[in-house]
Amino acid sequence: MLNDSISGITISVKNVNQIFNLDKQNEFFALSDINLEIKENEFVSLLGPSGCGKTTLLRLISGLNLPSGGEIVVNNKQVTGPIDNCSMMFQSATLLKWRTALDNVILPAEAKGLNVNKLRNDAKDLLNLVGLSGFEDHYPRELSGGMQQRVSLARALLLDPPIMLMDEPFGALDALTRDIMGNELLRIWKQNPKTVVFVTHSVREAISLSDRVCVMKTKPGRISKIFEIPYPRPRISRYMGESYNDLLDGIHNELGVSLENQSTICE
Amino acid sequence: MTSNKSQRFYLALIGFIIVLIVWQSVIWIFDLPAFLFPSPMSVVKRSLELGKNWLPHIWGTVYGTLLGFFIALIAGVILGTLIVHSRVLNLIIMPTLVLLQIVPKMALAPIILVWAGIGVASRVSVVALTAFFPIVISTITGLQSIQPELIDLARSMKMNKWHILWKLRLPNSLPHIFSGLKVASTLSVIGSIISEFVGAQEGIGYIILSAGFVLDTALQFGGLVVVTLFGVIFYGVIIIIEKVSMPWYLAEVELVESSF
Numbered sequence: 001m002l003n004d005s006i007s008g009i010t011i012s013v014k015n016v017n018q019i020f021n022l023d024k025q026n027e028f029f030a031l032s033d034i035n036l037e038i039k040e041n042e043f044v045s046l047l048g049p050s051g052c053g054k055t056t057l058l059r060l061i062s063g064l065n066l067p068s069g070g071e072i073v074v075n076n077k078q079v080t081g082p083i084d085n086c087s088m089m090f091q092s093a094t095l096l097k098w099r100t101a102l103d104n105v106i107l108p109a110e111a112k113g114l115n116v117n118k119l120r121n122d123a124k125d126l127l128n129l130v131g132l133s134g135f136e137d138h139y140p141r142e143l144s145g146g147m148q149q150r151v152s153l154a155r156a157l158l159l160d161p162p163i164m165l166m167d168e169p170f171g172a173l174d175a176l177t178r179d180i181m182g183n184e185l186l187r188i189w190k191q192n193p194k195t196v197v198f199v200t201h202s203v204r205e206a207i208s209l210s211d212r213v214c215v216m217k218t219k220p221g222r223i224s225k226i227f228e229i230p231y232p233r234p235r236i237s238r239y240m241g242e243s244y245n246d247l248l249d250g251i252h253n254e255l256g257v258s259l260e261n262q263s264t265i266c267e
Numbered sequence: 268m269t270s271n272k273s274q275r276f277y278l279a280l281i282g283f284i285i286v287l288i289v290w291q292s293v294i295w296i297f298d299l300p301a302f303l304f305p306s307p308m309s310v311v312k313r314s315l316e317l318g319k320n321w322l323p324h325i326w327g328t329v330y331g332t333l334l335g336f337f338i339a340l341i342a343g344v345i346l347g348t349l350i351v352h353s354r355v356l357n358l359i360i361m362p363t364l365v366l367l368q369i370v371p372k373m374a375l376a377p378i379i380l381v382w383a384g385i386g387v388a389s390r391v392s393v394v395a396l397t398a399f400f401p402i403v404i405s406t407i408t409g410l411q412s413i414q415p416e417l418i419d420l421a422r423s424m425k426m427n428k429w430h431i432l433w434k435l436r437l438p439n440s441l442p443h444i445f446s447g448l449k450v451a452s453t454l455s456v457i458g459s460i461i462s463e464f465v466g467a468q469e470g471i472g473y474i475i476l477s478a479g480f481v482l483d484t485a486l487q488f489g490g491l492v493v494v495t496l497f498g499v500i501f502y503g504v505i506i507i508i509e510k511v512s513m514p515w516y517l518a519e520v521e522l523v524e525s526s527f
Contacts, residue, residue, distance in 0.1 A: 062423055088423045094416045098438045098515050110434065111424040139515040165423075 010163065010195045011038040011061055016070035018056050018221070029220035030056045034070070036214065036223060040162075041193040045206035045213045048255070053221025054199045055167050061197060062088060062165050074163070087156035089169040093148035095140040095155075101127060102136040105155045112159070119158065126154035130184065146177040150184070157188065167199045178202075182209055186233055203251050207244075208235050215254045225254045305485035314489030317474075321493070327469040329497060331387055332459040335394025339451060343399050344444065347406025348432070368400045372458060376465040390462040390470070397458035398451035405447025409440025442516055445509045452505055456498045471497070 018031035031053040038044050046054040059065045060072055063082040072079040074086075087108065095104045105123040109116050127136055130150040140148055149169060156164060170178040182205060189196065200206050206213045213227045227250065231240055287307045293299070294306045301309065314321075350357045376393050383389035413436055421431045463472025471494045478486035509516075 059419075064419055064422055082422050082425055084425070086423065088420065090416050090420065092414070092416055094414065094420045096417070096435070096438070098441070098513065107434075108424050111421070111426045111430060141515065 008040040009037050010040045010042075010075060011036070011197070012073040013037070013057070013061065014071050014073070016057075016060060016067045016072060018053065018060065018065075019068040031060070031067075032220035032222050034221075034223055036226075038195060038197065041195055042212065043189065043196045043198065043210045045198045045200055045210040046216060047200055047203065047206040047213050047251070048216030049201060049218060051221070052216040052218045054216050056221065057216075058165050058167050058197060058199050062086060083163070085161050086163040086165060087159070087161045089149075089152055089156050089164070089166040091168045091171045093140070093145070093152040095148055095151055097140045100137045100139060101132065101143065101151045101154075104140070104151055105158055107155060108158050123154070123158060126157055127151070129157075129188065130154045146173050146181060149173060149181060153181075153185070153188075157192075160192070161194065163195045163197075165197050168201070169198075170205070171200070178205070183234070185209065190233070203248065203255070203257075207247060207251070208233075213251065215251060217256075227251055227254075302482045302484055305488055309485045310488040310492070313483065313485035314492070317486065317489070321474075324469050324471055324474050325493065325497070327387075327390075327467070327473075328456075328459050328463065328471045328494065331390035331462070331470070332394055332455045332497075332501070334387075335391040335458065336398050336451065336455045338391065338395045339398035339402055339455075340448065342395070343402030343447075343451075344406050347403045348410065348437075350403070351407055351410040351436075352432075364400065364403065367396075372397050373461055373465075376461050379462070380466045385466045385468055390459055390467065393462040394455045394458040398455045401447045401450040401454065402444070403447075405443045405450075406440065409443030409447075410436045412443060413439045441513055445505070445513070448505050449502060452501050453498060456494065456501065460494060 013034050013036040016031060016034040017029065020028045020030055022028055034053075034057060036044075046057060048054050056065070060067050061074065061079070061083075063072075063074075063079045066080070074083050077083075095101075096107065099107075102120065102123050105126060106116055106119055109119045124133075124136060127133060127150075130153050132147060132150050132154070135143065135147065140151070143151065149172075152169070170181045173181060186209060198206075198209060207229055210229055213229060214223050215225050215227065216222065217224045227247065229235075229247065231243075235244070291306050291308065294304055305313070346360070350360055372393060375396065376389075379392050379396075380389050383392055417435055417439075418431065421435055426434070459470070460472035460475075463470040464476055467473045471490050475487050475490035475494075478484070478490065
């Protein structure tokens with residue numbers, strides 16, 4: 001444990017299994033023997049097809065679910081329930097539709113019983129940061145999908161958590177908005193670094209955002225290979241040249257996606 | 268938008284007026300006996316003749332209906348909340364509740380009369396029993412209709428169970444509860460009238476019944492109009508409260524406006 005804190009390991013996943021019992025005989029390994037170490041302020045993506053267990057793994061890290069086997073340690077404490085100092089984003093914005101954008105952003109403060117009035121200004125600043133100043137009093141139904149996710153992002157930043165867990169937060173948005181939001185996220189993360197675990201099924205998204213990409217496979221759910229992305233951001237493929245293409249090929253091969261299919265994944 | 272609303276209002280008004288004209292004309296043309304088919308004019312005349320004497324009767328029905336409704340509201344929401352939170356309570360209470368609902372209130376009313384006597388208690392009981400079920404069911408449905416991801420979010424924020432109930436489930440269930448209240452409001456008025464038919468000393472139902480005994484059909488119709496008006500106002504008040512308490516929820520209100 002002491003070693004972890006010296007080397008700055010924030011999240012440590014050791015020999016984790018997640019087994020679902022379909023009936024007395026059949027066991028389904030949603031996750032099998034997962035080992036992963038995430039350093040402080042590292043941006044790590046979990047990339048893989050549906051059913052590879054990436055969301056399951058994220059939920060185990062967050063403490064929403066507990067593993068069938070193995071252990072997960074976050075900030076030197078074993079995870080036995082929802083972890084502290086962490087915020088989550090989901091594929092849907094999960095805003096409270098009966099509250100305005102501002103009142104949605106201050107929700108984490110209410111949950112902790114903090115002085116809400118003091119934090120209202122912080123909330124306002126955060127909405128400004130995500131580009132929604134002027135929309136504080138709007139209800140979610142008056143906001144587009146992208147705007148709702150921005151509110152969700154502002155909410156996730158309210159208590160300045162050192163860890164952010166994101167489950168395909170831009171998955172439900174159109175491609176253009178998705179790119180914009182990815183850049184927004186990077187901009188904010190650069191200003192104020194955090195440890196981020198980001199689940200996605202988009203290779204491009206994973207490469208442009210992360211320090212490392214964990215490619216996962218199904219049956220059983222496992223991490224098959226971890227790719228380092230040592231390039232500075234923003235990552236524009238034109239300027240990265242061959243090494244970017246090699247990376248793209250490598251990841252696609254690992255995922256088992258053929259070269260022909262890559263024509264649909266272009267810059 | 269405003270011109271559209273007043274257009275709708277005037278067109279509806281024209282509809283009602285046409286009905287009245289046809290009604291009056293049919294009576295004149297076919298020379299229908301007044302005691303069987305009172306004309307709109309005689310209904311108005313007879314009702315106005317009763318004048319201030321309406322008041323204790325109207326008050327009796329209104330008071331009984333509202334009190335019974337509020338009792339059903341509080342008991343219904345509380346019970347619905349408890350049932351959602353306890354599987355055991357759910358299995359114990361729900362079957363009995365459904366059974367009670369199947370018992371026709373018309374059959375129940377005379378029995379309640381024997382227990383509670385002629386008066387407010389019996390009327391309030393019938394109303395409460397009638398209004399209770401839709402409120403419980405709509406509360407349960409509302410509380411269960413929350414997005415599972417919201418619960419995940421709440422747990423990840425380390426919200427305790429009370430917070431989740433008070434800040435998430437209950438506000439989320441308001442639209443469902445209000446639709447239950449609207450159904451319950453119409454049933455409450457019916458319940459009150461049923462109770463008065465079975466045995467009462469005052470009330471709009473009492474007037475309708477007593478007027479029937481002396482073949483004063485004009486007054487019967489008058490009672491009918493008054494009780495309908497009460498039902499409409501009651502329903503309208505609930506809609507207004509709904510709009511005020513849920514400014515974020517437009518859909519239902521626009522539907523009602525469009526049907527008017």
